[in-house]
Amino acid sequence: xxxxxxxxxxxxxxxxxxxxxxxxxxxxxxxxxxxxxxxxxxxxxxxxxxxxxxxxxxxxxxxxxxxxxxxxxxxxxxxxxxxxxxxxxxxxxxxxxxxxxxxxxxxxxxxxxxxxxxxxxxxxxxxxxxxxxxxxxxxxxxxxxxxxxxxxxxxxxxxxxxxxxxxx
Numbered sequence: 001x002x003x004x005x006x007x008x009x010x011x012x013x014x015x016x017x018x019x020x021x022x023x024x025x026x027x028x029x030x031x032x033x034x035x036x037x038x039x040x041x042x043x044x045x046x047x048x049x050x051x052x053x054x055x056x057x058x059x060x061x062x063x064x065x066x067x068x069x070x071x072x073x074x075x076x077x078x079x080x081x082x083x084x085x086x087x088x089x090x091x092x093x094x095x096x097x098x099x100x101x102x103x104x105x106x107x108x109x110x111x112x113x114x115x116x117x118x119x120x121x122x123x124x125x126x127x128x129x130x131x132x133x134x135x136x137x138x139x140x141x142x143x144x145x146x147x148x149x150x151x152x153x154x155x156x157x158x159x160x161x162x163x164x165x166x167x168x
Contacts, residue, residue: 030066067086080166084166089162096151
């Protein structure tokens with residue numbers, strides 16, 4: 001298991017980051033497929049940018065290794081008796097001027113963002129921000145407010161994001 005970093009922020013919450021370690025071929029395939037699938041939720045959610053549906057794993061099975069790996073890592077971080085499973089997963093593309101309004105992911109338990117490329121546009125939490133690096137996976141409590149400021153890079157910012165809940 002890779003080293004997982006824990007970031008203590010002023011609110012009594014923890015944000016976890018780690019490298020997912022998926023092969024480069026998956027990264028390229030994921031980016032290509034997200035570009036193909038965006039459209040249904042464009043500018044309709046807190047993401048004021050391009051977005052797939054909430055269930056990208058059902059739209060394309062190429063995301064199944066990603067989903068399995070994320071669930072494996074989050075259950076390593078949170079070794080509860082009930083397992084956490086991904087209940088929603090979507091792709092988003094931030095082009096120049098796109099942003100995400102401040103929001104949370106309640107009533108879910110844990111949320112995540114996986115950065116498919118480097119970007120200077122951070123993921124901002126109270127008193128803490130994360131600069132996107134390719135292959136960086138970030139977990140956080142779903143009730144933690146976060147935002148993404150206006151994207152100013154020439155290169156698009158591409159992510160996979162989602163929510164996890166305890167299995168029944």
